[in-house]
Amino acid sequence: MFFYYVAYSLFLLFLSLKLSYGKLKNQIKYVFLGTAIGFFCGATNYFLWFDIPIPPILNIFVSVYTIFVPYAILRHRLLDVDIALSKLITYIIFLFSFGTLIFLALSATYKHFSNDIFLIFATGFFLSLLIAAKPFFEIIEEYVRKNILKTKYAYHEVLRELSLNVAAYINLKELSNFIVLSFTENIEVKSCALLVSERLPGYLEGFKYLVSASKGLSRDSNKLGFSIFNPFMKTIFKELKPLIKEDLENIISSPATHLTGKKEIIKIIREMEKVDAEVCIPCITKNKVKGIICIGAKNSNEIFVSEDFELFDLVSKQIAVALENAFLNEINNAAIVKQIKTSGKLITVYQELKDAQAGLIKAERTASISQMKTALLHEINNPLQFILPNLQLINKKLKSGEEITKEFLEKAISLAEEGTIRIREIMRRLDALEDQEAKIIDYVDGQKMIDLSGGK
Template identity: 25%
Template sequence: MNIYLVSSVLAFTVSCFLSLIIYLKGSQVKSRNATILIILCAGIWCLFPFFAWWGWPDNTLLFTRIVYLVAIFTAPAFLNFGLTILDTKRLPKERFLIRSSILISAFLFLPFFYSSFFIKGVKKVNSYFSIDGGPLYKLFIFYFGAVCIYCFYRLYFGIKNSNGYLRNQLKYVFIGFLLAFFSGLIHFLTSFGLPEIIPHDFLVVACMFILTYAILKYHLLDINIALTRAGVFIIVYTLVLGIPFGLVGWGKDWLIYFLGQNWYWAPMLLLLGLATCGPFTYIYLSRKAEERFLKEERHAHQLLKQASQGMVRIHDKKRLLELIVHITTKILGLSNAAVFLLDENSGNFKLAAVRFKSKYQYSEVIPQDDPLVQLLATQKEPLVYEELKLANQDLSSDTPNQLKEIDSQMRKLKAAVIIPAVSNARLLAFLVLSEKKSKKMYSPEDLSTLWALSYEAALAIDNAFLYEKEKLRLAEQSRRQALADMAPGASHQFNNRLATISATTDNLLDLVKNDSQGAYQDNLLSNILEGLEIIQKEVAKGEQITKAILQKAKVKLEFDKVDIVKVIQNALNLIRIRRTRESLGGAKEPEFVFNYPKDLPLLTLCEGTIQDVFENMFNNSYDAIVIKHKRNIAPLDYQGKISVDVTRNDNSVIIQVEDNGIGIQKDNLRKLFTDFFTTKATSEKGVVGGSGLGLGVMRSFIEEHGGTITAESEYTQWTRFTITLPLNFKPPK
């Protein structure tokens, strides 16, 4: 067996294998196109010994010149690759050098590739072959060396001036291609009569293995996928190369007998046909193998994508974030997951949701100036702990570097991956993911899917922020509007109280003045007591009005132990003040019925928001009664009725508010709690068309108290709302 031929075929095969891996990795591999180009150029150039042997002696020169069609452009390909991976290709000077090298290859060497001015012949020395070069071939050697040396010079300083992950990556590239350069140097020296002691193509094989190792080491490709593809590749190309070689080895005499001196065309055409079909066969079989191997993983990715698409419809931040940690933990099979959310007041990131809080003790707050937060805000890409560890390997212990602090923070968080959620170039949150229970690494497909999920999550979080602000704005606007609306009614009520007090006081003064002689002393005392009782009642009524208005004017949202009966009574008092007889549009004053048990415990509530809910509910009932009267649906003696029934069970208090107004149509009933949806018309006198909080916001207020709200109705007859509030509610911190 000729070891030089084995090394030639092996180098070409490995280069094809590595090129296919990088190509199938898509955009996950940096500098994909430039890397594939230089690897294929080097691999094809390595076929020189094989083609020289195959065509010996008649067609060796022809085959060698065909191989050198590619070899001529190997130096520009290497220069392009080196400057691309250094990210300096865009500089004007570097672009000029790349273009110049391509032009030199194309116009100085390519026109003469078939002439003896470039390659005069091929010499066979023992078991290897060497080039008998013409004058231009020596110039080509100098040109090739100069371009490669310049590229190595740039790579060397790239290593020196970089650190961490990039530095390690450049080291592997530098060492690998330095071996390939020495392989080319040995090849060139044989043309000057120096012996080739070892097959130079083995150095190219070593180069390819170093690059493959770097790809696997830096998680550019999952090892299981790599082995699957490698196995398929070996099987396919063993057949692609083995069948023609087998035909030559065992059927050469038979081919000469039938085809004569042109016998070699049969295996060459067969190789050409198999080589054409080989890539398609490889891609088809590898995809089929991966579909079976990655079926479960791809199903998980599909579930994550489906879940992410519905996130923007969730306006409750707490529910949204709990959903995110739940689905990622369950679908990907993680040990744990947590979300840190931006606190707009402090700028810090606070723990907002965690799947298993008892299992891991997370930091509650991460400051905005923490290196981890700064890195996520700057690079806005997933952060993988394994890659961070590799980046830290080159840092000396006395070298200050933020990467060490980030490494420490990720270990505290037990984070395998951190996914930032960015909206409008602002970091809103980040998702901390632990390792998988299966101990498998996160694949690029995992990271890509999680990155897409974080994009949808960022939009949903942004929407939740906006919704929360809008909800508070609407509540404040509604409160101010209600205070403005009740001003005339409150003035009227206070005038009535003051008029009664004034008349009673005048009457008592007249009695005292007229009884200066004490003739009616006994009657005077009883009249004074009666007058004082009237004044006391009117003062109490005025106090009720004042308390209700002051409560309505509260803006600060605080949870406290509250008597729900008093909250409902306050809301009723405000409605009585706000809805004057003129606002009823000719309808009779509604009858109020309020039933409640006397042993109700205090509830943990935000009194202002819950009072808003009941006030808006009673206001809606008023409007329903007015509309029913205006549309002449009700009988002539129709009087509106609003009833409130409060009951309790072991876990909660149930409040039912029912009116006998216009009711709600069936189609509208299912949309009733949609944000900003209204059933009110604004053209009917006495109807406050859509100026309240809206049932969507009212529901969110109830849910913030751990409660629920439902609606039932029969159009033209009645509407009933049922509110449930828990007895042992714990407000959020």
């Protein structure tokens, strides 16, 4: 049965090895090799136990297990030693505290109660301890992290703080600068760059990812752009998970990697090196990559461990939402600016129309005055030809003492009266123009005038 479980566990490890790649593949590979060699060589002990005359000469190779597994821990991030130490210390303190508490409680009560009462007390005491075990363990773990792993604790707290604070920024540039500064200064990495999709007119997403903010890069970030069709970006979009330079280098060094695959991976690494990235973390929301955080090596030159990536995953999701909000804010601002510009153009057009209308009104008024003047000159001058000459003739004869016959006087007065009536009729028609549309007729030399003749 023992050999069955060993063989089955190795079989499961082998299947996982075949299906995995990158960091996980390297981790499983060394654990598989170490475990297989350790159990196979250690199994030579069993021969003598069953009176089979084969000495355990391979026992010495059991130590290989203790080489492969630590190598996987240190080289391929199988285990964060600091975290393991933290857990170990936590469990030691927890077990010692609980063991001491149980021993003291049972020792103090055993001599004072009968067996039945003591059994009931012990059962209740154990149940109480089980209920209190988890919160008590968490208190100890928090204490150990704060006081033994101070640097790592502060580092994780910064990441958590970052995930909460990114939501406060709605301006894309300010948000980008905050993210980059948080990683470089608080998380203490040598460099950091945030890539976001370029924005085309109309705020459509383009075919490149540009550096929105950066710090500590060895080259000018303003000239950096990553086409969505290059291997680096295609891998990000396909995998939707962090790209780790070290893992890519391990894949290249593996004899099992095909030459074509190696060339593609080399291209990816070169793209990552443009932003001095050891790790590239996609910020994903709704299955869309809103940005990519490219992180350089830690200032301490420590490797990134699994717990780091768990926290990066948490932060990247928060950053993705914040980037989405910032993009929407930019679109809204652009729409507002466009509306303002459009409104400004409308105001300008309205003013131009208003000015044109005023000009038309003025021109129409001038034309109307001209037409009215022409009409009055024409219509009133004609009856005046009857009135004025006859009155002047009568006046002349009176002054000269010339005899004025009754017939002459009646005719002159009749003509003057006719002209006066004609003028009165013209004035009546002028008054009636308010209630009816004026008729415009041709006069002479292209001039127009209002028809005051009444159709006569």
